[in-house]
Amino acid sequence: MNADRRFRHFLAIDWSGAKGQRQKGIALAIADAAGGPPVLVEHRWSREDVLAVLRDDLPPNTLVGLDLGIALPHADCGGYFPGLSETPEDAPALWHLIDRVAADEPNLGANSFVAHPDLRPYFRDGSETGTHFGCDGASHGRGRFRVTEQAQAAMGCKPYSNFNLVGAAQVGKSSLTGMRMLHHLRGHLPVWPIDPLPHKGSVVVEIYTSLAALEAGRSAAKAKMRSYEALNEALAALGSPPVERTGAVDDHATDALLTAAWLRKVAHDPERWSPEGLTPDIARTEGWTFGAL
Template identity: 65%
Template sequence: MSVRDFAHFIAIDWSGARGARHKAIAMAVADAAGGPPVLVRRQRGWSRAEILEVLTDGLPANSLVGLDLGIALPFADRGAYFPDWDQSPPDARALWSLVDEMCAEDDHLCAGGFVDHPQASAYFRRHGAREGARFAPEGQTGGRGRFRVTERAQEAIGCKPYSNFNLVGAAQVGKSSLTGMRVLHRLGGRVPVWPIDPLPGEGSVVVEIYTTIAAIAAGRTASRSKMRDFAELNAALANLGSPPVAGDGAIDDHASDALLTAAWLRVAAHDPAMWLPAGLTPEIARTEGWTFGVA
C-alpha cells in the first residue's frame, strides 16, 4: 500500500463531561514540514460545538485529525450493538444518527438522553451502581463489559482499554465516545472517517486515536502514559524525533496528550501497517471502526 502525504497532523483530546466548555478538550497541531507540535488554545476552554466547527469549516488543507474517543460500540461479539433491541442500528453511521436523535434535547452535544433511555440504558454501566442487565458479555455478570475487536488488539500491545459501554470511573471512555458520535454524525460526511470510510486519495480525514498508543511509541508504558511536566513531555517528543515544545515546570496531561499524539501522528501516518491492521475486515470497518495505530 502506498501511503499518501498529509500536510498537518491534529490530535484532539476529548471530553464527554456535561457543560458548555471543557478544559479537558485539548487540540495540538504538528506540521509536516517539521518543528514542535503547537497547542491551539481557547481562553475559556473548547466547546464540542467549536470542535465541530473546526472539523467542518476550519481544518487546514490535507489534515490527518485524530479524535481521542471510540467511534463506535462493540458489535462483532454479539452481532449487534444492542442484542434483542429492535432499534439496534446496523452500522456505525446509523449508530451515530440514533445517538444524536435520542440526545436532541441535550445541550452542548451531551449524551444523557441516550444513556438514560429506557431500552439503551440496559446495555451500560452507569453511576450510582446502576449496571444494566445487558452490560456484561453473554453468559457473564459484571466484569469489564464488552469490547470491540480493536480494543482487544489494543490489549495485545500493552494498553488497558475500557469498554465503551462503561460510564463509570475516571478512565471511562463511554461518555466521550457517545458525545463524539454526535459530532461525527453532524459532520455529515464532509470529512471522511477512517475506516468507516476508505482512506481518501486527497483531502483531510478523521481517525480514532488512543493517546496511550502514542505514549507507548514514545517509550513510555500504559501505566506511565500521562506526562505532567515539560521535561517528561519533551523527552517523549525526542523519542519520536520531534523538537521540544517551549515551557518549564508543570503541564496538564490533556495538553501533553494532544501535543505528543500530534507529533506521533506525523510519524505513524507514513507506516503502511497502520492503515492495514490485521484484524480489520470490511464488516469490522463498517460496524466497529478501528483505532489508528493498532496494527
C-alpha cells in the first residue's frame, strides 16, 4: 500500500463473546485522520448493533480494527478441524460453517457451535479438554496457535488460543461470535488479508490491543489502563492529543481509545501491510493481526 493518507477514519472495536444481548465488554472509539483525540462512541452495545454500524453506517474510508481472532489455526495441523469430514478450506467457509451451526442462537452467539458433538473435541471448555485440542491428539497446554499469534509472542505478547474457552483471558467465544458477524458482512466490507486491500473504501483488520499498548511504551503485563491519566500518558507516546477526562475508566474503553489512535499513527506504514510471515495461503486460511511483524 502506498503510504499516503488513504484512510480518513480509524475505528477500534473492543469485542466480547459473553452471553446476553448487550455487552459491557464492547467498546467503540474513533479517531479522525485530521487530528484531535480519539472519541469513545458512548452506547451499551450489542453485537448486532456493531454489525449494523459496520454494514450500514460507517464513515467513508474507515479502517476498522476488530479485537478478535478472524480465523482459527490452520497451518499447524493442515486444517481447522483435522479428521472432520467437512472441515472448511478457507476463512470465509469457516465463518459460514460457524453461522450455519449456530443459526438459531440469538445475539450472534456461538455456544451451540462449540457444543456440537463433532466440534467439541477441538476445544477446551470449563469441564474438559477435547481430544483434538492439540494436533493429532497431542497434549498442548495452551492449545493451537495461528502463525500471526506466534509473531505476537515473538514481539513480547502472550496470545491465547482461539480453541480455548476457559478463563478470563479466553478468546475463543469472542472470536467465534466475531466470525459470525464477519460472515454477515460478506459483500459489504472486505476483511484484510483474507480479502485484498482495496485501493479505496473501508476495510476491516484484526487488532490485538496489547500491540498498541506496547508501541505506546507499556509492557504486555501492564497493557490494561483503568484511568484517563494512564490512557493520556499512552496517547502522548503515540503523538495523540489527550482525552479531556480524568479519573477511573474501564479497560474496554481505554483499549478502544488507545488502539484507534494507534491505527491512525501506523496505518499508512507499508511495512504493516506486508509482514514477513504472511503468505497467500496463510492470508486465505488464518488471516493476520494488523501490526504483528
